Amino acid sequence: MDLELQTALDEFSVIAVWSAITLYVLAFVAFAYDLSQRASLAPAKQRGTVLVGAATGAAPAPPAPEPAEPSLRVPASERSRRYWARLAIAFTGLGFVLHLAATITRGVAAERVPWANMYEFALIGTLLIIAVYLAAVRWFDLRFLGVFIAGMVVFFLGGSAMSFYVEVTPLMDPLKSIWLIIHVFVASLATALFAIAAGLSTMQLLRARRERLQAQGEGSVEQGRGYLRTLPNSDALETLAYRFAILGFIFWTFTLIAGAIWANESWGRYWGFDVKEVWTFVIWVLYAGYIHARATRGWRGTKSAWLSLTGFAAVLFNFTIVNLFFKGLHAYSGIS
Amino acid sequence: MSSSRSERDTLPARPSDHVDSVEGSVPESGLGWRGWLRWAWRQLTNMRTALLLLLMAVAAIPGSLFPQRQADPNGVVQYYDDNPELAPVLDNFQLFDVYGSAWFSAIYLLLFVSLIGCIIPRIKHHAKALRSPAPKTPARLQRMAAHSSHELQLVEGRTPDADIEQAITIAAAELRRRGYRTARYDDATTWSVSAERGHLRETGNLVFHSALVGVLVTVLFSSGLNYTGDRVIVAGTTFVNAESAYSSFAPGRFFDRDSLTPYAMTLDGFDVEYVEPGRPGAGQAGNFAAHLTIREPGSEETRAETVRVNAPITVDGDRIYLLGNGYAPMITIRNAQGDIVYQEPQPFLPQDSAMTSLGVVKVPDGLPEQVGLIGFLYPTQSTLETGASYSVFPDLINPRLTFNVFTGDLGIDDGTPRSVYQLDTESMTQITGGDTGVDSIELTPGDTADLPDGMGTVTFEDLTATEGADEPVKRFVSLQIQRDTGATWVLIFSILATAGLITGLLIPRRRLWVKATLINPVIGDRKVRIEYAGLARGEDPGLERAVTQFSEAHLSAVAEQLPSPLFKKGTP
Numbered sequence: 001m002d003l004e005l006q007t008a009l010d011e012f013s014v015i016a017v018w019s020a021i022t023l024y025v026l027a028f029v030a031f032a033y034d035l036s037q038r039a040s041l042a043p044a045k046q047r048g049t050v051l052v053g054a055a056t057g058a059a060p061a062p063p064a065p066e067p068a069e070p071s072l073r074v075p076a077s078e079r080s081r082r083y084w085a086r087l088a089i090a091f092t093g094l095g096f097v098l099h100l101a102a103t104i105t106r107g108v109a110a111e112r113v114p115w116a117n118m119y120e121f122a123l124i125g126t127l128l129i130i131a132v133y134l135a136a137v138r139w140f141d142l143r144f145l146g147v148f149i150a151g152m153v154v155f156f157l158g159g160s161a162m163s164f165y166v167e168v169t170p171l172m173d174p175l176k177s178i179w180l181i182i183h184v185f186v187a188s189l190a191t192a193l194f195a196i197a198a199g200l201s202t203m204q205l206l207r208a209r210r211e212r213l214q215a216q217g218e219g220s221v222e223q224g225r226g227y228l229r230t231l232p233n234s235d236a237l238e239t240l241a242y243r244f245a246i247l248g249f250i251f252w253t254f255t256l257i258a259g260a261i262w263a264n265e266s267w268g269r270y271w272g273f274d275v276k277e278v279w280t281f282v283i284w285v286l287y288a289g290y291i292h293a294r295a296t297r298g299w300r301g302t303k304s305a306w307l308s309l310t311g312f313a314a315v316l317f318n319f320t321i322v323n324l325f326f327k328g329l330h331a332y333s334g335i336s
Numbered sequence: 337m338s339s340s341r342s343e344r345d346t347l348p349a350r351p352s353d354h355v356d357s358v359e360g361s362v363p364e365s366g367l368g369w370r371g372w373l374r375w376a377w378r379q380l381t382n383m384r385t386a387l388l389l390l391l392m393a394v395a396a397i398p399g400s401l402f403p404q405r406q407a408d409p410n411g412v413v414q415y416y417d418d419n420p421e422l423a424p425v426l427d428n429f430q431l432f433d434v435y436g437s438a439w440f441s442a443i444y445l446l447l448f449v450s451l452i453g454c455i456i457p458r459i460k461h462h463a464k465a466l467r468s469p470a471p472k473t474p475a476r477l478q479r480m481a482a483h484s485s486h487e488l489q490l491v492e493g494r495t496p497d498a499d500i501e502q503a504i505t506i507a508a509a510e511l512r513r514r515g516y517r518t519a520r521y522d523d524a525t526t527w528s529v530s531a532e533r534g535h536l537r538e539t540g541n542l543v544f545h546s547a548l549v550g551v552l553v554t555v556l557f558s559s560g561l562n563y564t565g566d567r568v569i570v571a572g573t574t575f576v577n578a579e580s581a582y583s584s585f586a587p588g589r590f591f592d593r594d595s596l597t598p599y600a601m602t603l604d605g606f607d608v609e610y611v612e613p614g615r616p617g618a619g620q621a622g623n624f625a626a627h628l629t630i631r632e633p634g635s636e637e638t639r640a641e642t643v644r645v646n647a648p649i650t651v652d653g654d655r656i657y658l659l660g661n662g663y664a665p666m667i668t669i670r671n672a673q674g675d676i677v678y679q680e681p682q683p684f685l686p687q688d689s690a691m692t693s694l695g696v697v698k699v700p701d702g703l704p705e706q707v708g709l710i711g712f713l714y715p716t717q718s719t720l721e722t723g724a725s726y727s728v729f730p731d732l733i734n735p736r737l738t739f740n741v742f743t744g745d746l747g748i749d750d751g752t753p754r755s756v757y758q759l760d761t762e763s764m765t766q767i768t769g770g771d772t773g774v775d776s777i778e779l780t781p782g783d784t785a786d787l788p789d790g791m792g793t794v795t796f797e798d799l800t801a802t803e804g805a806d807e808p809v810k811r812f813v814s815l816q817i818q819r820d821t822g823a824t825w826v827l828i829f830s831i832l833a834t835a836g837l838i839t840g841l842l843i844p845r846r847r848l849w850v851k852a853t854l855i856n857p858v859i860g861d862r863k864v865r866i867e868y869a870g871l872a873r874g875e876d877p878g879l880e881r882a883v884t885q886f887s888e889a890h891l892s893a894v895a896e897q898l899p900s901p902l903f904k905k906g907t908p
């Protein structure tokens with residue numbers, strides 16, 4: 001491709017990325033504002049659950065019944081109509097469109113899939129997080145998760161755009177493979193699913209703590225973190241987190257196998273305990289541990305939620321620290 | 337949703353700490369050694385799998401923190417140099433061989449013994465479950481996770497039994513259509529169908545776990561039969577597959593050394609493209625292609641093959657990979673009389689992305705003393721402000737070769753094998769370059785320079801002149817040649833594992849019951865109560881929806897198919 005055209009496309013891509021980041025920041029603010037509103041307002045339309053005393057803040061309120069929802073599966077028409085949450089979703093959707101445009105133009109400029117170095121991994125990874133989130137919101141009322149998702153995406157996309165940006169360069173030979181397309185894409189998809197699961201597990205932990213305190217009859221529960229009151233109960237959060245985690249786990253298993261096949265084509269062995277392989281394996285085993293913990297008496301609930309978060313911490317570690325600081329064969333960050 | 341506690345006892349062959357199982361107990365004293373043995377075995381197979389998995393995850397991490405002998409042997413040597421105190425301590429804990437270490441092996445073997453002990457009874461149990469009919473309808477359906485109940489008025493003046501029976505038959509047919517296996521359980525006043533689906537979930541789970549065992553067993557048994565070797569081939573030369581011809585050779589423990597096929601490979605040429613200067617990524621090399629001519633024993637025919645990165649070739653069951661490439665300048669050394677004492681294209685190992693390459697020439701005989709030369713090849717030479725040379729581009733635009741000359745003992749006379757890429761200068765004296773005060777020898781292709789002390793001359797041949805070649809310097813490739821007997825099986829087991837995982841995680845396994853009870857009060861109307869109930873086995877978020885959907889479908893099917901008005905909808 002003509003160098004000027006390439007540069008122009010890449011410049012457009014960068015502008016689109018920063019515009020997307022701006023929109024995600026706005027979405028983050030709107031999501032956060034929505035949460036704070038949930039905290040101060042009695043959610044009158046929370047499917048028939050009426051909270052007593054919370055709105056007025058008068059006198060020590062009696063422990064209000066929590067809106068225990070069996071499932072988060074709420075059709076859009078039945079959701080509470082909160083202005084800020086809807087605005088936040090709109091910002092996120094618009095950000096996604098720009099983000100997608102940025103990713104596609106980057107790919108066109110590079111004449112290959114836009115996921116071949118750190119900057120591009122972040123681009124596609126966060127794009128898929130938003131995509132999975134927006135898709136999930138169609139079925140489940142996950143608007144309370146928006147702060148977590150938007151915040152994380154702003155952090156990683158913004159951080160990568162600032163620190164990891166590299167101009168378009170041709171692919172190195174080992175990367176010229178159909179497996180680049182499959183392996184990296186599936187890994188990013190798994191990461192996106194794990195991210196949603198981690199968000200839900202976080203909320204589960206917060207919510208479970210509140211439920212514990214409430215069971216102990218502590219009055220202070222009504223103050224602070226009031227938005228937790230409006231969340232589904234911790235069981236429902238856990239169940240949904242698990243469902244995202246197992247989908248992520250299936251894709252991660254596929255990532256592992258696709259990586260091994262690629263390694264066998266490229267390096268002449270399918271498994272060699274290269275650092276990146278080690279961490280992919282560690283993540284896989286951690287999530288297998290999580291799935292088993294969910295099936296083990298005494299481990300379901302809070303303990304398994306911590307495992308889900310540990311797994312996701314390992315995913316993030318694998319993407320950041322291992323890519324940047326560990327010495328191995330996977331030297332594809334494009335950062336020197 | 338988790339299943340109801342009342343059904344726990346119908347889920348045997350689960351670890352005792354499974355959420356759906358009955359709590360186990362410690363053996364009473366006085367069991368005798370057999371009892372204790374059985375108890376120990378049960379503990380092992382019921383071990384908290386989650387904990388063992390976490391342990392394995394944690395145990396795998398040190399292998400990414402410390403260099404591993406298997407993946408990065410030079411890194412280990414480097415680590416020893418950098419941390420002479422710490423390294424032997426770490427080595428004692430096998431931290432440079434984590435994945436072959438006693439402790440790591442102990443963990444995964446424990447896990448797999450536990451796994452095997454777990455899946456065998458589960459397979460037995462599952463085989464039986466597959467053949468047995470759906471279990472008896474529980475007496476009290478309202479205890480199930482999903483339950484709904486409808487009461488229908490019966491129209492006076494008919495014997496209702498046949499109609500009720502018919503309604504349940506419709507339910508059974510409808511359930512079978514939806515993939516359930518059904519069994520009827522009727523008595524005097526109740527008629528019911530018990531239905532079950534999703535045995536595939538447990539099948540998938542068992543396939544998954546068994547396939548993991550398959551992967552491990554294949555890896556453990558096949559690795560001993562394999563071998564891997566590296567070999568450098570300079571353009572125009574031929575390699576014959578024999579152990580002695582490898583520059584490094586790593587056979588498995590049970591590898592049969594006589595099983596190497598002596599095929600011959602000639603490197604006809606090597607292609608590489610570089611990104612032009614001025615473009616992003618300038619100097620990056622790519623589209624490597626090594627063109628080989630291969631002759632297998634017992635055949636006069638040769639065939640041409642091209643090895644590329646990501647595209648190995650197969651010769652006689654061995655896979656051949658392109659690992660690296662570089663320059664092999666043709667160097668001629670003559671003695672004072674002008675006789676050739678050395679003439680070879682010597683591979684120089686690339687040191688950076690601009691292909692600054694390091695090579696060694698050893699002349700054991702023919703000169704007054706043994707002579708060693710350490711050379712740098714700069715494909716496109718440029719000079720730093722300090723006067724030092726470096727290469728700015730990996731292609732041969734301005735090739736330059738420099739040599740430092742050493743005399744003394746090359747250390748090869750006693751037969752110790754020495755790398756052709758390293759010069760042991762311990763018992764040698766440097767006579768050019770460095771602190772010697774004599775300039776290093778510097779050559780462009782075609783140049784000849786004098787060696788110090790009138791020993792002779794060294795020539796950097798220009799092959800475009802001497803051989804009519806395209807380039808002044810030859811290229812070499814390094815190939816990895818290997819046999820891997822287990823890879824295909826590992827792949828097959830991995831695919832099985834994935835398929836098992838998907839079915840095992842995503843297919844819902846549930847039971848559904850439809851029960852009709854005739855209510856025949858002494859006073860008042862006779863009614864029939866129809867109940868629908870569902871029970872999940874394992875995670876099943878769709879259970880409630882499935883039960884509701886089915887009850888609606890069934891009620892309207894009954895309304896349609898039975899001559900009306902036999903039932904009238906009453907109070908639910």
Ligand code: HEM
Pocket residue numbers: 288291292295350351354381382383385389447448450451452454455540541542544545548836837839840841874875
């Ligand atoms: C090599 C180590 C193991 C790994 C990586 C592993 C992984 C997994 C995974 C991913 C699942 C969920 C997938 C499915 O349901 O098909 C699972 C489920 C299960 N595993 Fe394992 N497993 C291992 C060892 C074991 C062992 C040793 C046992 C028995 C003691 C066991 C018993 C089970 C059971 C009962 C389930 C079903 C859980 C449920 O009902 O939700 N696994 N395992």
